[in-house]
Amino acid sequence: MRSKIVLVLLLVLYGCSFFLRGEDPKLDLGDNVMEGVFFQGGYGMQWVHDTAAEFERAHPEITAYVWGNPRAWDQTRPRFLSGNPPDVFWGIHNINFWVNLHDGLVANLDSLMEAPAYGQEGVKFRDTFFDGTLEEGQFEGHQYFLPITYAISGIWYNKGMFDEHGWTEPETWDEFLALCETIKQTGGGVAPLTHQGKYPSYFGMIWRGLVYKLGGEQLMCDMDSLVPGAWSRPEILEACRLSRQLYERDYVLPGTSSFSHTEAQMIWIQGKAAMIPCGTWLASEMKNALPEDFDMRLMSVPGFRDGKGGIGAMEASAGPAFWIPVEAANPLAGMEYLRILLSRKMAANFLSTVGSVQPIKGSTEGVNVPPATQSALDRIAAAGGETFAFQFSGWYLELENEYRNALGALLNDDITPERFAARMEAMAERLRQDPDTIRFSRSPRGDGVAAL
Template sequence: MWKPKVWVTALIILFITAGCSDSESSTDGGSGDDTSKTLTLWHIETGESEVAIEDAVKRFEENHEGVNVEVVRQENDPYKTKLSVAMGGGTPPDVFHSWGGGWLEKFVEAGQVKDLSDDIDPEQFLPAALSPAEFEGKNYGAPLAMDIVPVWYNKGIFEKFGLEEPETYEELIEIIETLKSNDIVPFSLANQSKWPGSFYYMYFAERFGGPDLFNEAYKREGRGFDDEAYVKAGEKIRELAEMGAFPDGFNGMNFDTGQSRQLLYAEQAGMIIQGNWMLGTTRNDMPEFEEKLGFFLFPAMEGGQGSKKDIVGGVSPVYSVAEKSENKELATELVKELTSKATAQQLANTDGAISAVKDIEYDDEYVQEISNVLEEAEYMQTFYDQTLPPELAEVHLDTTQALFGLSKTPEEAAKEVEEKAKEVLE
């Protein structure tokens, strides 16, 4: 193997040492000269959404000479654990992704997130998008996009078997039975990470118990997490699992690697319940499949208090600044660029994202259609695992996965969540 001469090695070491010295001497808290500063950004975006984030970073670097942003894309499922470890160890990224809610609140309560109240203009954002990052009258994160969770389906398969978008749950069951009888998986589901199955539980519970159910249980003002509506939700999940509505081994399938989407693309499955990010992901995975992709809202349940216009959704991403950042002012400027109108406009028209930023024009008719659903919604149920405190969210996800796996009864699952809620929320 060829080896450089000693004097070349020494020169390289001298150069690197000088460069490190310059960098270390300039991390002064974000004011003054921007030269030789590095910020870290952690996010979980993929496809066109990731491109929009990278483009925002490029704009930021162009406007801040000498500042470098180290962009780290984390996998969705292990991300929460990694950030919690980094926060607890005192080595967080300067800017990080969140969903607001109880998960962000725990870091806020620990004094680990910068107060952005005086840094961002609330008039730039939709009020519903800001609220998940507001605690005690202060703001700790800027939102970029909002999500809704419809039922996506293969229009070609529906047409082949004479199926139409269902108005009632009974009609949805008929669709499931038709697909099953033709050897097509009704609902593609990869539930190893538990949150994909939570969509079913949230919809069933809301459709039975109505819009006030979750807030009553969460705020401890009325019905609890062991209410009859939650028991019925568990019963419906077990019924679907018992009738074979999901792929074999679905509780062990990995969502991040695309296992559930691939079944849809291969036309081995007819439907999937996922957020509107499904559109952007499809355009990235298999653009030609978009023409076959349709969606409808989860139907109402007979005798239930929820409406078909009540949707499950959330705000993501929300970008926040770590209190321990050595360059908090620069990190705040990065957050502003990440949630700027330019970023939001690009995200809306390339990734199918519903903007949390006001005054965005949707060139994409498909995205406009999804946005209209959000605007016409009568109620939006935010994601349980983002809204609840982490320890309670974990019990919700564990028990819901157990319902799908038929290892817990609906009564046992509801009781377990309610007991944890009494411990955590009261």
């Protein structure tokens, strides 16, 4: 009897499985659907839905089905494998854009770039981008990826705290050290600096700034191009020594080496440290933790009067983000979504809802730019537009991993600057010898913005 009951229950469960198998919301939307999948993080999803609404206004016959997830790439990978990817895609974790391109997953966007800009008469889509920002998504002269933001990085400081103590932004590294000493002596227990130590690439914003300002564009391009010996040049060793100096003089909050990004940023907001390296996404990432009266400003990584890079040059990047899968069911609709997403109208909407700048000309006009973001734009203007963007992190993931690990070890005083350089050189050599590594090269443009 008991076994019969179990059997009946199993049959009922099996029957239920036909009705409770979970719905695919896309199936209910008809045949003419454009699907977009996006990374869901600090920027939220409002801008994605706003663009979808604009898309449907422009093309009422097509339904825009957009969704997001923090692990967008991991979740969508099986669909790429089965030849059923979405029509437009943005994922950040665990993704290697260039290997995807190499594997034939990424559609060529050249035709989109030649299309007219959405909502602007007589202007090509290509010409609406900030100068020098499209190149990061190009390979052999063709456009494959488009950027989401114009991320500006440097050192953020707590303006209220600075004003209260009469501290001012330093311009040179010596002035920066003097400021750190003053904060240490007069800050009432406030540490001059903290950083996201669990992820040493955040400190890299200071380290890379030092390297650029010491070695200039040529060194940056050589490092990105894996030129033999580039990673062990004297400027690299000097940048390592200067980075270590911050620890040796006790300018870094104790315990920093284990802080995750949100922990370190929270600790900085709480006023336990005066400065922190980060990009312009900081305010939106921490918006739930920011007190209303919290005032933050971005400063350039201090430079050198005799350095090869401009003293106030800013690290600004419009790295690869959006792309259209080759096997998308509706790639033209995906491109159209991108044309609308990166229009002046939607970029202005992005700025007003998210607080970050997209690299679209005119998108900051008439928009109430948050003071924090404005300070970043002002720094670029003050530097005469001189910006720099290292590419090795996106081009060579193994090199980026080794860089993070070695930089963390350097800051921990586990390795010397010479050892750091040797490790990076060894990894660069390993990649040079690896037939599977896609090689890139870049050369200086001479006007401060490097061409790829």
